[in-house]
Amino acid sequence: MGVLVSEVALRPIEKADHDFLFDQMRDPESVRMAAFTAKDPDDRPAFDAHMAKIAARPDAVQFAVTLDGELVGSIGSFVMEGDTEVTYWIARPFWGRGIAGRALALLLERVPDRPVFGRAASDNAGSLRVLQRAGFVIVGTDSGFANARGAEIEETILRLDYSS
Incomplete structure (x- = not known):
C-alpha cells in the first residue's frame, strides 16, 4: 500500500477564486487570529477593491x-515603507497540516528580496511558528x-x- 503525498503548489489567483477567498476571510476564528484584517470582513465591494488594488x-505578488x-x-508579498513583507491566509479546515509553511517556502523561492519581513499578532502562535x-x-x-x-494589540x- 502506497503513501498518499499531498502536494502544496502556488498558482496565479484567478477571478473565479475570489468567492472562496472572500468567504475564508470571513471565518470568525480565522479573522480573530489574523487580527489585522479589513474593517468589515463582510464588505464584498471593499474586498473586491482590495484585490484589484493588489493586482495593480x-x-x-499574490498567489x-x-x-x-x-x-x-492565498499567499503573497508586498512592499510597505520600503520593506518587503509576506502575508498568507490558509482556510481554517487546513490549519495544522504544514500547508502554510510549504507555501511560504515556495513563495520565498519566487521572491528573492532580502531582508523580507513577516508580522503576526503576538498571540498567534501558529503563524509565528x-x-x-x-x-x-x-x-x-x-x-x-x-x-x-476592536483593540490595540501587540x-x-x-x-x-x-x-549564510
Missing part, C-alpha cells in the same frame, strides 16, 4: 495556495489597532535575511 501594484489542486488559501520554521527571526514588536479585535515583527 507592481511591487506586490493562490492549492493542496492537490484544491484552493486552500510558520515564520520561524522558515528561518525568520524576531526583531521586535509593534502595536496597532486590530480591526478583528504584533511581532520577524525578518529573514540571506542565508
Whole structure:
C-alpha cells in the first residue's frame, strides 16, 4: 500500500477564486487570529477593491495556495515603507497540516528580496511558528489597532535575511 503525498503548489489567483477567498476571510476564528484584517470582513465591494488594488501594484505578488489542486488559501508579498513583507491566509479546515509553511517556502523561492519581513499578532502562535520554521527571526514588536479585535494589540515583527 502506497503513501498518499499531498502536494502544496502556488498558482496565479484567478477571478473565479475570489468567492472562496472572500468567504475564508470571513471565518470568525480565522479573522480573530489574523487580527489585522479589513474593517468589515463582510464588505464584498471593499474586498473586491482590495484585490484589484493588489493586482495593480507592481511591487506586490499574490498567489493562490492549492493542496492537490484544491484552493486552500492565498499567499503573497508586498512592499510597505520600503520593506518587503509576506502575508498568507490558509482556510481554517487546513490549519495544522504544514500547508502554510510549504507555501511560504515556495513563495520565498519566487521572491528573492532580502531582508523580507513577516508580522503576526503576538498571540498567534501558529503563524509565528510558520515564520520561524522558515528561518525568520524576531526583531521586535509593534502595536496597532486590530480591526478583528476592536483593540490595540501587540504584533511581532520577524525578518529573514540571506542565508549564510
